[in-house]
Amino acid sequence: MQTITTDLVKQTIIKRPADSYKGTYGRIMLIGGNQNFGGAIIMAATAATYSGAGLVTVATDPSNFTSLHAQLPEAMVMDYQNTPQLLALLKGMDVIVIGPGLGTEPGAETVLTTVLTHVTVQQRLVLDGSALTLLAANPQPLPASPIVVTPHQMEWQRLSGLKIADQTPAANQVAAQRLHVTAVVKAHRTTIYAGTQAWRNPGGSPAMATGGMGDTLAGMVGGFLAQFADFNHAILSAVYLHSAIADDLAQTRYVVLPHQISAEIPKYMHHYSQL
Ligand SMILES: NC(=O)C1=CN([C@@H]2O[C@H](COP(=O)(O)OP(=O)(O)OC[C@H]3O[C@@H](n4cnc5c(N)ncnc54)[C@H](O)[C@@H]3O)[C@@H](O)[C@H]2O)[C@@H](O)CC1
Ligand SMILES: Nc1ncnc2c1ncn2[C@@H]1O[C@H](COP(=O)(O)OP(=O)(O)O)[C@@H](O)[C@H]1O
Numbered sequence: 086m087q088t089i090t091t092d093l094v095k096q097t098i099i100k101r102p103a104d105s106y107k108g109t110y111g112r113i114m115l116i117g118g119n120q121n122f123g124g125a126i127i128m129a130a131t132a133a134t135y136s137g138a139g140l141v142t143v144a145t146d147p148s149n150f151t152s153l154h155a156q157l158p159e160a161m162v163m164d165y166q167n168t169p170q171l172l173a174l175l176k177g178m179d180v181i182v183i184g185p186g187l188g189t190e191p192g193a194e195t196v197l198t199t200v201l202t203h204v205t206v207q208q209r210l211v212l213d214g215s216a217l218t219l220l221a222a223n224p225q226p227l228p229a230s231p232i233v234v235t236p237h238q239m240e241w242q243r244l245s246g247l248k249i250a251d252q253t254p255a256a257n258q259v260a261a262q263r264l265h266v267t268a269v270v271k272a273h274r275t276t277i278y279a280g281t282q283a284w285r286n287p288g289g290s291p292a293m294a295t296g297g298m299g300d301t302l303a304g305m306v307g308g309f310l311a312q313f314a315d316f317n318h319a320i321l322s323a324v325y326l327h328s329a330i331a332d333d334l335a336q337t338r339y340v341v342l343p344h345q346i347s348a349e350i351p352k353y354m355h356h357y358s359q360l
């Protein structure tokens with residue numbers, strides 16, 4: 086198992102070409118946020134936007150529109166239950182993040198199935214939170230697109246069938262290969278599996294143990310995938326930076342909140358792009 090290095094991160098986060106515009110940095114749709122979990126998709130969308138995704142659209146329950154706009158006027162919104170509009174907008178996306186706060190009601194299952202059956206091989210897919218729980222409860226074929234899953238240990242247990250005590254690197258690797266995904270298995274020391282390769286994230290602390298911390302990571306992963314060509318390096322860099330920012334903030338804070346991490350992302354990306 087390799088440790089994610091600052092070298093990898095600085096090779097991934099490159100300076101932006103002068104001759105570029107918002108379209109250069111990717112169109113991303115984040116899907117989730119039911120009537121109870123609106124905060125989850127707001128945190129994910131905030132992280133994606135602060136990570137530099139060029140155009141951000143949030144497909145969510147309409148009850149979240151006003152709070153989302155108040156927090157993040159950069160984002161566009163749509164009702165995730167409006168299937169014709171969802172399908173029309175999905176076509177133009179480079180990256181789709183689905184799951185933060187999606188919930189597990191039947192309507193959520195319908196949205197997930199719609200996305201899984203229409204996403205194309207050119208589109209990158211991030212599956213997090215409720216999308217993983219839904220998928221585990223009712224397995225359905227995954228598209229041939231590049232896919233990353235970002236489960237916490239219980240979500241990984243549901244999805245892979247591996248009990249938390251049995252989630253060894255060797256077993257996780259086999260499970261990720263069987264699912265044909267890159268798996269970010271979140272824990273105190275998050276590990277990432279892609280094909281025959283595995284990495285360990287060196288950072289992170291219990292100061293990060295706040296609801297929404299994983300939603301924020303899912304948004305960062307999506308934002309990085311919208312901009313950086315190498316699929317696994319984009320994911321690894323997002324995982325590394327998420328905890329590196331938290332570790333710096335935790336030097337003077339007992340807890341680090343998800344939105345505090347998002348606020349720091351542009352500064353840290355600037356730093357790594359200069360190295
Ligand atoms: N403000 C919000 O709107 C928030 C919404 N959230 C959303 O709520 C939905 C449910 O996600 P949850 O993760 O809360 O619930 P889940 O039911 O999926 O997982 C929590 C369960 O897993 C167990 N567990 C075991 N190991 C764990 C580990 N390492 N990390 C976390 N749980 C572990 C817990 O004890 C608990 O029983 C997701 O869609 C998520 O995105 C959460 O992110 C919390 C914040
Ligand atoms: N004790 C800890 N040490 C390191 N990282 C932690 C710790 N507790 C939580 N985290 C990180 O916080 C995030 C939690 O993700 P998740 O459980 O999906 O949160 P949520 O769904 O509430 O947004 C993961 O990135 C995890 O690695």
Ligand SMILES: [Mg+2]
Binds near residue numbers: 213
């Ligand atoms: Mg989560």
